[in-house]
Amino acid sequence: MHLGTILATVRSGPAVRVLILLAVALPATAQAAVLAYLDPGTGSLALQLLVGGALGAALTVKLFWRRLLGLFGRRGPEVPRNQPADLPTTNDASADR
């Protein structure tokens, strides 16, 4: 198990602490790697079932926190929409051409 896995999980709090268990519980084998090309879909569905609860809970906390901040007149960070607002300014440069 990677140090990064542990640190990232600890820093991220209980919502993703379950990931430590996942990292341990998902050993890779050469045979599995071959089968993964035939059937990558089952693992994708399984992962969603495993992490969905934690990520749903994280979203609930995030929305609750945003609402709480709203009560005190502060707005939480907006979820980026189709057109993110964080536009760096560009120079009106001309080129060789």
Added chain:
Amino acid sequence: MPAVDSGAQRTAGSFRDPSGFVFTRGGVLYRQVNACYRADYEAVLASGLLPALWERGLLVRHSEVGLEHAADGEACRVLQPERVPFISHPYEWAFSAYRDAALATLEIQSEALRRGLTLKDASAYNIQFVDGRPVFIDTLSFERRAPGTPWGAYRQFCQHFLAPLALMARRDIRLAGLMCSHIDGVPLDLADALLGHAARWSPRLLVHIHLHARSQRRHAGVGARTRAPRGGGPRPMSELALLGILDSLRGAVAALRWQPAGTEWADYYTFTNYTDAAFEAKRALVARFLTEAAPRQVLDLGANDGTFSRLASGRGIPTVACDIDPAAVEKNYLRIRQQRETNLLPLVMDLTNPSPALGWACSERASLPQRGPADVVLALALIHHLAIGNNVPLDDIAAFFATLGRRLVIEFVPKQDSQVQVLLASRKDVFDRYHAAGFEAAFGAHFAIREAVPIAGTCRTLYAMIRRTA
């Protein structure tokens, strides 16, 4: 599959989904809805999803036409979608364009979930750019979501969007090319291996790339050996869990940034061979040629940051601005987005190795020439990079350009030009035919040269040509 009506020509990339397909007849684009998709499509109509997405500019608009337009007997409805001016591929997009396409896909899935629907695929090829905005083009990608089911397109989203974006942002922008070599997106085990620690240190990449790849290996073959539980029992996946996954993916994509620096042309813009007067003279000439040609579409090759492309797009002409440098294309895209410019599409394109035909039977994704020809091709300050920088004979350049456009506005840059001198400094001058007469002879074989105007204040000449073959 029933025979397709002789007048209908099925679009090559439109075969994976049995729900329907896209075809053209008499130059008109249609999308057939097959009877097997009827129940889902009626649910989509009843949900109000389509007008909601149209309202937000996220979905290509269509009108419904009569069944007499159907391509075969499988049809239950026929749609006539608005045409996208130019079909582009993910490996050609600016980084921020790709990122916006990913966020748009997630937004569309959120909107669908709110209405009890879901996206059944999340292919990056389902997004196209119209007036600088990502637009979803596959109207038949929605289906009713069975309560408790995970997102079937989660894997495809990660392979088509998250993995390439993470590789471009966290490793190297040139890894966008992996989308060119992998028709169904970057395999997650490959992305994981290339990302290395970058996929472990970010909690979201850890889940959606690293653990996702491991889960794929862990469960490989399980689907064939076991059966999913049917009916009854607790629902395995709540809508909240699904929204949590979507929010996490949105956060993962939004956190990926790329700052152009140190790429080929990033610092090139400040070095110009033109005085202001010469630049204006060239600008006026190109503008005059465009006005005279009155093109319906323009392809600008070596467009840089799109300064000259805007002479066309600013006149309301749909214009594609290609450049080899991802930094130049990124700057162009950001400017379009910031100024809300229309009719301009910047794409990353290496003209010495243009986008090939890809996919099944080499026909799913069209090559650059297959998407043409344009009415006008601009090739300004480009010829020396191809002829001297890449040793392409002038005859071959002329022949290739003749496949790309009907008219050509091209700048000849002679050897005495300082930019050419830089190119020649590090290579032997084996370019005996590289002079104005050689250029005119080579291009004259494919084009009728209408005008050759020296650009005041420079040693360069601007040519306006018309292709000899229709």
